[in-house]
Amino acid sequence: MSRVVEITRAGVTLGGRPIVRDVDVTVDSGEVVALLGANGSGKSTLVKAMVGLYPLSTGRIRLFGEELSRFQEWHRLGYVPQRSAIATGVPSTVAEIVGAGRLSRRKPFVPMRREDRIAIREALEAVDLADRSHHQVSTLSGGQQQRVLMARTLAGRPELLVLDEPNAGVDLESQQAIANTLGTLTAAGATIVVVLHELGPFADLIQRTLMLREGRLVYDGPPIDPAHPDHAGHHHHHRPTTPPLLRPGVRAPFDGGQS
Amino acid sequence: MDILLTPFMIRALIAAAVTGLSAPAVGTFLVQRRLSLMGDGIGHVCVTGVALGLLTGTSPTFMAVVVAIIGALLIELIRSTGRATGDVALALLFYGGIAGGLLLVSLAGNGVLALQGYLFGSIVTISTSAMVASVGLAAVVLVATFTLLPQLFSVANDEDYARTTGLSARFYNVLISVLAAVTVSVAMRTVGLLLVSALMIIPVATAQQFSRGFKVTMLGAMAAGTLASLTGVTLSAFADVPPGATIVLVALAGFALTFPLGLVVQRRRRAQMPFPVQDGFETHEHDTVDEPHRHEHGPGCGHPAVEHGDHIDYIHGGHRHAAHGGHYDEH
Structure with missing residues (x-):
């Protein structure tokens, strides 16, 4: 069992304000981990630090055993940002956006090879957008755009996927499509860290949840769904909820993970 | 027609063509990064470079390239450290550049008139060596732009994501800025420093009304830019009007003429956008x-x-x- 993510006493300070504080998390190969928390709890900030977009103010992060500052094997990492601005500015096609996902494996000045084209096509097929490759991204629906972001990351064939709220503003059909894609990847051995507001269609995939509150890790253990009473409009079934084991500062022991 | 075959017109047409090709290519990235006015900022900084050249008796074009690159790096530095937003960074350099240039020119004992050819372009008096330099610089810009297109596109389109694929966003941002600086120096002789930015941006605005993709936008903008440049120079030869201003006005006319058609195309595309599917949609009574x-x-x-x-x-x-x-x- 290899350690894929190792976060040790990590803190992130943005503009002088501590957002993430003293977080310890490890994720092993093949695990599917949901990172939950209210708005402003620091979950997005934590995953951005995890993929190297924010510097740490304290502690350290290792990916695949390598310090983030020295990390070079970017093709092993796949980040899916929340609500990217891909559809703004100069028009771009779905294929162009997804092609950017291959750059972790391509060298500068070397033209696109056959394997790149195959990876792009397969990534689009995986999110069910193969017929859209030459469409302008801004003419797609929000859910389809989120699937484009997903395909872009898949095109790089990463071992670790880090997704930031893939469900935000996305229709149920697309949510389900994304969850199905992740299911396939998990079966193939991928490691997944996904920031979620609620488990929703991901509930069956998640093996472990982390919960942040005010920048601190307050829960790490078997899946819980923060059953929000304000989702009466939903008609899917929340699974019978495990009582939320929210004991601040107490963490379930790492048992090496089962995967 | 004979006038088009005179040596100075042939030189002018060649210089116009390479400017029309390279300016929109770089401009496409500037529009994507919302730095449409960057070309203008660099153009103003170039005034200082030209003045330095006049003052020291060296080549104004060479000094313009050097100072433009320094200015572009400064803009990128100010922008990326977040000390000032992009447009404030540009404004600071605009005024510093043009004021510095005017001061240096007066120190050199030349009147401000010495700057005129650079501010407004002087394409019909371009020498063979200056034309060759323009072609060479434009070739550098185009080769860099096209060979690194995937990387430059990724960084311009979604900088954060690009960084997680191992690309150095700083390197590619600086590269675009340097390419923009070189392009401004190339276009200085054609349309002049004050109108340089127009040739980087207007063709892109024209092309993106019709295109679906980034590369197609870029190629379309290059075609529109070249067409405007060649038409402008030709018109100015017959009508005895300043070529720089004519090129920009032709480019603007191109945008204005295609605008109604662009509206129709955009409207049609918007009409085809999928309706959003609401959560719980399938529970509707039908x-x-x-x-x-x-x-x-x-x-x-x-x-x-x-x-x-x-x-x-x-x-x-x-x-x-x-x-x-x-x-x-x-x-």
């Missing part, structure tokens, strides 16, 4: 359309077809009709 349909909706039936989740809605008399079994539902 409303059957009352009126009997005399024809079947389908591809090419004449009613606008819009995607809606897993099916197609047809816009029919202001209603959204979706086939359901043997009848149509109101969606």
Whole structure:
């Protein structure tokens, strides 16, 4: 069992304000981990630090055993940002956006090879957008755009996927499509860290949840769904909820993970 | 027609063509990064470079390239450290550059008139060596732009994501800035420093009305830019008007003439955007359309077809009709 993510006493300070504080998390190969928390709890900030977009103010992060500052094997990492601005500015096609996902494996000045084209096509097929490759991204629906972001990351064939709220503003059909894609990847051995507001269609995939509150890790253990009473409009079934084991500062022991 | 075949016109046309090709290529990235005015900022900084050249008796063009690159790096530095937003960074350099240039020119004992050829372009007096330099610099810009297109596109389109694929966003941002600086120096002789930015931006605005993709936008902008440059120089030869201003006005006319058509194309594309699928949509009681349909909706039936989740809605008399079994539902 290899350690894929190792976060040790990590803190992130943005503009002088501590957002993430003293977080310890490890994720092993093949695990599917949901990172939950209210708005402003620091979950997005934590995953951005995890993929190297924010510097740490304290502690350290290792990916695949390598310090983030020295990390070079970017093709092993796949980040899916929340609500990217891909559809703004100069028009771009779905294929162009997804092609950017291959750059972790391509060298500068070397033209696109056959394997790149195959990876792009397969990534689009995986999110069910193969017929859209030459469409302008801004003419797609929000859910389809989120699937484009997903395909872009898949095109790089990463071992670790880090997704930031893939469900935000996305229709149920697309949510389900994304969850199905992740299911396939998990079966193939991928490691997944996904920031979620609620488990929703991901509930069956998640093996472990982390919960942040005010920048601190307050829960790490078997899946819980923060059953929000304000989702009466939903008609899917929340699974019978495990009582939320929210004991601040107490963490379930790492048992090496089962995967 | 003979006038077009005179040596100075041939040189002018060649210089115009390479400017028209390279300026929009770099401009496409500037528009994507919302730095449309960057070319203007660099142009103003170039005034200091030209003045330095005049003051020291060296080549104004060479000094313009050097100072433009320094200015571009400064803009990028100010922007990326977040000390000032992009447009404030540009404004600081605008005024510093042009004021510094005017001061240096007066120190050199030349009147401000010495700057005129650089501010407004002087393409018909371009020397063979200056033309060769323009062609060379434009070639550098185009080769760099096209060989690194995937990387430059990724960083301009989604900088954060690009960084997680191992690309150095700083390197590619600086590269675009340097390419913009070189382009400004190339275009200085053609349209002049004050109008340089127009040739970087207007063709992109024209092309993106019709294109779906980034590369196509770029190629379209290059075609539009080249066409405007060549037309402008030719017109100025016959009508005795300043070439720089004519080139920019032709480019603007191109945009203005295609604008109505662009509106139609944009409108049509927007009309085809899928309707959003609401959560819980499938729980709706479905409303059957009352009126009997005399024809079947389908591809090419004449009613606008819009995607809606897993099916197609047809816009029919202001209603959204979706086939359901043997009848149509109101969606």
